[in-house]
Amino acid sequence: MEVSNREVAEQLSLMGDLLEILDGNAFKVRAYRRAAEVIGRMAAPVAGMEEDELAALDGIGTGIAKKIREIEETGTFPELEDTRSNMPSTLIDLLNIEGVGPKTIKTLWRKLSIQSVEDLERAARGHRIRAIKGFGEKKEQGFLKAIALFREQSGRMTRLQADAVVERVRQVLAEGTFEFAGSYRRGKSTVGDIDIVVSESPALVNPRLRTVADEMIEEGDRRTSIRCLGTRVDVRFASPRQFGSMLLYLTGSKPFNIKLREMAMDRGLKLNEYGIFDHKTGKMHTFGREEEIFSFLGMDYVVPELREDWGEVDAAVHHALPTLVTIQDIMGDLHVHSEWSDGNFSLRDLAHEGEKRGYRFLVCSDHSATLGITHGLDEEALRRQQHEIEMINRGGSDCQLVKGVEVDILADGSLGLPDTILADLDVVIASVHSALTQEIDQMTRRVLSAMENENVDIIGHPTGRILGERHPAEIDMDRIIAHAVETGTALECNASPYRLDLDDSQIKEAVSRGARIAIGTDAHKPAELAYMQFGVTTCRRGWATPGAILNTRSLSEFLEWASS
């Protein structure tokens, strides 16, 4: 069986972790992690690529290219196995404990034979750690606390969870004196912690933060960290005249910051979170707003969503950044469920809610009958629903309902409803809901064959991932995108904060190759129509212009696209 990109990325990332503990060369560690990240977001499977093709990729050289080949042939590579044999594999779990890094792990392992989180916990409880030089009572307590936290926390938050933390912290901050930063501001589909830049003084803000904090993690004049609703919140203080520099720094991403700082370095400048230091003149330039920094560096402004070191820095230097789609461009929602299947909306409510949002159209896309659990529609029900839609539309709502369906792509690639029915509908979304563990080639051919059906307009949530719960299905996104372009089938960006599927990097690939993207909230109740913002943000992160997004078309343009 062919090795997947995710598996290759995991092996390279593991190598980075092991090296961090054993070898200590931070640049080598960074190189492995960077390579893992690059492989992780590639559409084309690395299996089958030539070594020189791989080495041509940014961040991958001849060394790692060779290792990828070896992973494909043997499932691993010699350096990884060598490194592994020199240490217990459970050591790397310790990297996930806050406050425990590679040096600490090495010391604990050498001096106390600590090999796992359990070992560390026992040693701390038994007060055996304070015996080591450089360690004390507070470290022991810190380890125990961090272990408890590690066990109750399960990775990154959805955007909805992040919003809850943001709202709580916002209550104690004064309007106009702060800005949320980090991955939250960049619009990432999941968020690890919350970062905020605040212009009021720490003396003023720290006591207020205390009132919404589960605990104060650290408290300083320049930086304060709290735990809020179980989430780490990092606050950086900046005077108004340095606010722009701090916001830029804290928004990241880390690779973006490094890229920008390297670029500044090339020009004899030092960029940090306080400003730009000119080595020649000895002058420190400060910036109240981010825009001024980009302008000082002779680049276009890079919006937070693009700051990932995916090519945006060069594009900004060459004034070649795309004009991104905005929420104001959105004319309608392309994937909504009503009470005719498993949704809570009546059709009339739907039209009304769409009107309230200023939409010109909504695609009613209830499930087909093959999906037993969701009371799917059969031919009879569909016809009755279509009749009702016509009645409502005749009422003259500003938001017209579009007759659609979300039909299952069955395990063999056939569809859950006959062509005769599909042909009567304006929009057909075809989605995989079952047999999600098929092998990559079978899953890919299954979706390709759905695209072959001339009635199918959109492939719904193409990878089927559920954030934090279900990995994306193994599917060859390279072939899917190629066929989407060929057949004129759109790929969905499912805007549910639990899916966001396609993801940002897949959208970037699809858009760059001319594929069309359909944003659908998959709303089952009125409040979920607001998920549109998550879909738009994800598409912006994927460099999508309004022209690439079907939702920006007028109703007639959209229907024309669907019928062609």
Add this chain to the structure above:
DNA sequence: GCCGTTTTCGGCCCGACTGTTTTCAGTCG
């Protein structure tokens, strides 16, 4: 390990906070 409009060698972003220290290492963002 990667990379290169000076370079195939010698660089690789930069700073805050804590704990355990008599000046700094380690971790983190």
